[in-house]
Amino acid sequence: MTETASRPTLEAVAARAGVSRATASRVVNGGDGVREPLVERVRQAVEELGYVPNQAARSLVTRRHDAVAVVIAEPETRVFADPFFALQLRGISKELTAHDSQLVLLLTEGRDDHSRVGRYLAGGHVDGALVFSLHLDDPLPGLVQRAGVPTVFGGRPGWSEGTRDAVYVDSDNRGGARAAVQHLVDLGRTRIAHITGPLDQTSAADRLDGFREVAPDADPRLIAESDFTPAGGERAMRELLDRRPDLDAVFAANDLAASGVLRVLRERGRRVPSDVAVVGFDDMLAVAEQTDPALTTVRQPIEEMGRLMARLLLGGGVDAAASVVLPTTLVRRDSA
Amino acid sequence: MTETASRPTLEAVAARAGVSRATASRVVNGGDGVREPLVERVRQAVEELGYVPNQAARSLVTRRHDAVAVVIAEPETRVFADPFFALQLRGISKELTAHDSQLVLLLTEGRDDHSRVGRYLAGGHVDGALVFSLHLDDPLPGLVQRAGVPTVFGGRPGWSEGTRDAVYVDSDNRGGARAAVQHLVDLGRTRIAHITGPLDQTSAADRLDGFREVAPDADPRLIAESDFTPAGGERAMRELLDRRPDLDAVFAANDLAASGVLRVLRERGRRVPSDVAVVGFDDMLAVAEQTDPALTTVRQPIEEMGRLMARLLLGGGVDAAASVVLPTTLVRRDSA
DNA sequence: GTGAAAGCGCTAACAC
């Protein structure tokens, strides 16, 4: 577990280039204020020696780490397997790379683990944290705030201690839901059902709010709580059909659930969209374009949200920064 | 992006405990060779001051980093969203946590990115690397070897430069496939089809090999290449039914594909398992237990594979270590 | 067993 060979130091580079360590350092860090011929010589020495700066030594003096923590708190594995996360992580990764920053992944397994994360963040190992705090009563936000690390949340955090002026990136869940339901209304549908996500997550709660804003006096039996999974979507759809066989439209809180919905409708012989119109949420291409019929859904810019989180964090003034809520757009395909 | 407050140093702890920095350091690192009363006093000072060691300073002298890189090379997002990965990552994370090591995630976007990863690994920022090199002609293994970092691969790497004596953790894909097909044979099935994964991945290739070992003279039309996804499984199944409507069993290379298979069979009115028996691979509970009928499949210990990778790497002697191939077991449910 | 002191490799004042 030790470094394999002793790597060349800045000293060695300086010696080879015939300059001082300071000058070598300047060149390595951009070369400002160093005359061209010297820059060139140092660059060459770096090249020849295969010099790579020792990040530990650098951090020790600069107190920067060029690393940010991505904290994913989740009891269940599922969340990680959610393409939604994968995409966001990808956006984050791209942006960090562009800033020469590393991604330190912190997966927490239940509450006992939280203190470990707290210690790590408080330990000043990273320049900031991107936190996915999914549940309303999650202790993580408070913990992160106490650690005193610049933080950006993925999705609006639920109300808990230290969440008051948290910076977050989210999409307009409520507005997107409204657009979805309004579209169904415009189609002339009058018995519109909603399959929610886990309501202890703000995204699911916000989408339900949006649904209610457009369909304020929907029969409660037209609302089924679910869990963002295809299997959950199937279960919920069966329930709904049992309770209100006359329903003529469904707004599912995400595409995964919507795919389950479509399967049940086919199984029960209901045509989509003529008998029942279906709208999803996410516009996860791997899902929405593959379903039969192709899914009409609300697009949110998932990868972009990840990028933005990282950009906000690295941009410097997280303290000054405001949260960002990105717009959603309705993507019409064949299911509604 | 700078450390928020100046955190207490070891010096401060030593002062408060009335000992030297050296002694304080000894206590912080386990306390060997320090008399009990002093140990106690230092511990208390640490507690009171909320001292956390500065990892950069520590690395600078110890040349250890307590961090390992997890490299995932994948053009497509899909791979990341694969529950298989999520589980393995989880196992890795758990084991690293137990060793007080951090997980640095390196996602590569296409070939251009490889040099960045190479530089990072060669830069001596981490104690080792866990690499998921999925494709046969992946340049990553060679790159990693040149970087000179202790490395363990996830899955048997394809043959490429620097792969000769690579250490890897894999499950017995070939044996598992044999068991699956043999089970179908034992059930009396004689027209057994196989839906493969992407054949440029060793796991998929090995499973196909296993299939062929038990069914050496299967009609080529009974083999359909696919991609480990539900949608891909559906497509492949339709193909197979078109080519050989008389087939009476299907071995799908993973559970995700098998779920697609089941859907197509239901759609076409074939009963499972009476008309067509179906076996999957993975035993991804979220999938295999949810299908209708519940999926008979080959279990591989995914999370354990992740743990093992980390353990092998941190155990010290990667150079001395041998690759590990974990056994698989057939899990009988209702589909075969 | 404990302390004093010498760096680890680098950056950032500060001189020149």
Add this chain to the structure above:
DNA sequence: GTGTTAGCGCTTTCAC
């Protein structure tokens, strides 16, 4: 512009 120098916070000989 470039070099000199003083640390960053820690571990680790080496005396005592």
